[in-house]
Amino acid sequence: MKTRLTDVLGIEHPVMLAGMGGVSYAPLVAAVSEAGGFGCFGASTMGSDEMVEQIRAAKALTRKPLGVDLLTAMPDRLMADVEALIREGASVFAAGLGVPRDVITLCHEHNVLVLSMCGKVRHAVAAVEAGCDIVVAQGTEAGGHTGQVATFPLVPQVVDAVGDRVPVVAAGGIFDGRGLAAALALGADGVWVGTRFIATPEARSAPGYKDALLRTGEDGTTISRAFTGKTLRAVANDTTRHFDEHPEELVKFPEMLMKSMNGGWMHLGADENTEGVDPDRECYPAGQGVGAIHDLVPAGDLVRSIVAEAERAISALMTK
Ligand SMILES: Cc1cc2nc3c(=O)[nH]c(=O)nc-3n(C[C@H](O)[C@H](O)[C@H](O)COP(=O)(O)O)c2cc1C
Structure with a gap:
């Protein structure tokens, strides 16, 4: 399944693992990337040294591209951490809370793409005007920090606002191939999936x-x-x-x-x-x-089943 997202990221499937703090560590990131999706670390819960160790651990498991999501709310550490993720070979820097322009410039000087999380159309426009390369439109259904606008209305409005300039990725409440098919129908170029990937053997998690x-x-x-x-x-x-x-x-x-x-x-x-x-x-x-999670499924199987189910959903629509 080729989209603008698979092209810019150099991956097979338009399925991204959300950079979930506390969850998206090396085994999960590597499993998603190795399956042809895009694994993204949630480094907001990691110290700087731990982040470097984690990137190295994932790189030992896969040679495919991966990214790192950092807490841009901690500006004192941000520049050094971005320099480290560039040095360690990440191909995307994902930012949850806005990205300073000098960080964007640094990433671009090293061919690292900058992805910005957005819960409103105006955030997406500001991110693209600042130079971000990919926008994730995250609806209120999402786990973790979230806004008020739901995925269904948010995604097409973000696509209308910035989709002619950058790939738009849909997030929030997407857990299977029907969600991927729906996201593509709304004009998105792929999906950024969080909660579903926590229920995998590879995800890091606190007890319970x-x-x-x-x-x-x-x-x-x-x-x-x-x-x-x-x-x-x-x-x-x-x-x-x-x-x-x-x-x-x-x-x-x-x-x-x-x-x-x-x-x-x-x-x-x-x-x-x-x-x-x-x-x-x-x-x-x-x-x-x-509510759709009934069992733990290996992350690579999830990537493959999301894509296969989306293909089935799209061809079933054609015959309706
Ligand atoms: C446990 C958890 C931690 C998260 N941590 C972050 C984070 O550190 N940075 C970020 O940009 N988004 C974070 N998010 C939001 C995800 O990136 C993503 O947008 C969201 O999980 C998508 O919705 P879904 O959970 O319905 O799939 C987190 C989400 C969860 C569930």
């Missing part, structure tokens, strides 16, 4: 996370400031309910993130062996597509 995804239905997530101080979609639990009832206890980002870590309800970045995680209180980011 994958089980929580398996048991949560499509209405079991909520948008809350309880974990980071920014609006974040996660599995609804005692923590989200507590802060719904006591909004006066919320503080701003990043103080709320510190409060969550110190309070013991935020272990994003921890692995399965971590102690002290209470699933009824823990931060388990997840999108509304979570």
